[in-house]
Amino acid sequence: MNEQTVYIIGCGAIGFPLAAFLTNMGRNVVAVRSSLSLQSAHTSLITTHQKDAITQTLVPVISLDKLADTAGVYVITSKSTANHDIAERLKTIGASGPIIIMQNGLDVEAAFIERGFEDIYRTVLYFTSETKENHNYSIKPVKASPIGIVRGSLERFNDTVSLLQNSTLTLDRTDNIAAHAWQKTIANVVFNSLCPLLNQDNGIFHRESKAMVLADELIRECLIVAHASGVNLEHEVIRNQVLSISKASDGILISTLQDLNAGRRTEMDYINLAIARKANSYGLSSSVPRINLLGQLVLLKEQLGLRQEIG
Structure with a gap:
């Protein structure tokens, strides 16, 4: 599963740093802008500040309308206000990969349930990221972020958590998300x-x-x-x-x-x-x-x- 492309949908204070962390671990990562902007594919230099460490990472970026991979892993880090548009786009392309919702709040998974996706997991974030300037983020993990199954198989869930696990935004499996x-x-x-x-x-x-x-x-x-x-x-x-x-x-x-x-x-x-x-x-x-x-x-x-x- 480590060869699958991880599409991080939402290029903000959570999405871009996560894309950088996973890229540095050797994962195949593409950041996806959640707007249907028709923006050309490009590469962004992401700078993360954590304590005294500064890391710079090149991350490929596309816009949501360019997303076409039906078997990728889709991590939703956008504002929850974009969930209906994202769910509709994933449904349109026939996405079959797992959907991981990295958003806080209630009912953030509703748009994906309504469209019938089979494997939906969600995370409750204990992780702060403040934008210092464009593509420049100050990172501060609070504690491990719980992740659990909304619907789907346990085996696929465990594989997905292993794919996304990293030392900065750490994930903690739970049966009661x-x-x-x-x-x-x-x-x-x-x-x-x-x-x-x-x-x-x-x-x-x-x-x-x-x-x-x-x-x-x-x-x-x-x-x-x-x-x-x-x-x-x-x-x-x-x-x-x-x-x-x-x-x-x-x-x-x-x-x-x-x-x-x-x-x-x-x-x-x-x-x-x-x-x-x-x-x-x-x-x-x-x-x-x-x-x-x-x-x-x-x-x-x-x-x-x-x-x-x-x-």
Whole structure:
């Protein structure tokens, strides 16, 4: 399986560094821009900074409309807002290789399930990457990222994990990826709504006790919906996780704040607003007022920024 080409769809702060790591391990890797840009194939020099080490790697790049390999391995690292377009393109070319979704949030796999793909795996990322400049990334792993089966065979799953395993973005097999997804999504609710609205880096929660009080309120609301979904998680575990991530990524801007600063779309629809939708489906809307309000505020901030970019 190591001879198969790994297509990393999404040329951003996760996709390009991952493409570089795997290329340096001798894997056959192609980075794929998730937009249907009709861009000509080319090679990009990717620079990664990790602690005191700086590595430069040449990575071949194509656009999604040029993707035609039906038997490759497809790793989705784009913004989750592109999932429907990506799933449609993979369905159009008759893709038969496994699909690995490297995105945080709830229901990010839905577009691929709806189109009937047989082997779908997803990862919950504990890995921060901040864009220093074009194709230049500051990398900081937090801990191993859980990966599990959404659907598909265990044998193919194990082969795929071995193909993607690397010493920087390490993967940890799990039988309960849904619980991991919920736990990380709840942490993301804290970071991706409060940090952008406070205009603060990830370290705010271990530096400021008042920020952690707000985080606790959001965690409590999220757990009501998680328990209604059949996922049992403990407040103290998630609270400690938030503090751990905050300390490990002190000074790093959360992806949503990076997106807002750059005038890009955010993934709020798969974080706060996804939980708010689930709460509504369970008749629990009144139990998540903060989650919904903060999600709507970030979305409004996003829309205002996009209008300024267009104007």
